[in-house]
Amino acid sequence: MTEASKQPRSTYYQAFVRDKFRCVYCEKDILESFDSFAASHLDHLKPESARGPCEDVWNRVTACGVCNSLKGAYDPVPGEHVTEENFATAVANAKDYIQKKRHGEANTSYFRDYQYWLEESAKIKAQSKR
Template sequence: MNHIPNLTTLVLNADMQPLSWGPLSVWHWQDALVAVLQDRVSQVCTYEHEVHSVSESFKIPSVVALKKYYKRKRVSFTRYHVFLRDGYRCQYCGDMFDTKELTFDHVTPRSKGGLTNWTNVVTSCQRDNLLKGDKSLKQAGLRLLRQPFEPTPHQLDECARRLQHKDVLHESWLDYLYWDSALDE
């Protein structure tokens, strides 16, 4: 039996755009293959790898498309989405950090009635979070790069798209992810 690498399948909406950029919409290849065999999605591209049943062989899908258009209405409020909205940039000092070096901060501290929501939480480096502590921005001597806001799915996808590294994506995905890039790149 051939070893199948840990492959993922890009999932496109019915309009052939990624279902989501933040995070990029992917399924494990087995889930994608089952969806293809159940006729829930269309197989767009395949990997060279195959899997075999007793009587048939199947190419592993690298890109699939939903048969019905799925409209996302809202973005869920998560730590990852806050970091993505803010571009992994501390909203106080402006520096970019890896996820493990970031935290989030309540602009109006919870102890002073601040809520944990899109309009009161920002990405912060650990140093500035400690500096601010339980103080207001003025008391801490800090200013925000921009006011926090609730992003639309489209805005969050644009943030993720700007931060996506092309070198970690399978080449069969690129035509569906970067369709508006210059043709000679």
């Protein structure tokens, strides 16, 4: 029988340690609070919908809930699997995609909806002060 300490660690454990307990996309400290930890995800860097391997550690990354939601089904390495060799490139591609969505450089409903609700809430707050 294999000793527990010599058994391979889970994919989650390996990715979480490799990623230094931070979201690989925005560098949010996942352990800064219980809420941050509870809202974190073990993301498929290459989505299953793009035939990314489910449990390969190079295809799994630590992500905060916001970045994982913004990334969605984006495939950072079309036509390739994520490997140790292209891991940094895949993360950089996904990070760039997410940042463009986050800053309104990509045409997304998230950003449009956010802008709309900022304006609506300002109007409602102004009306309630009258």
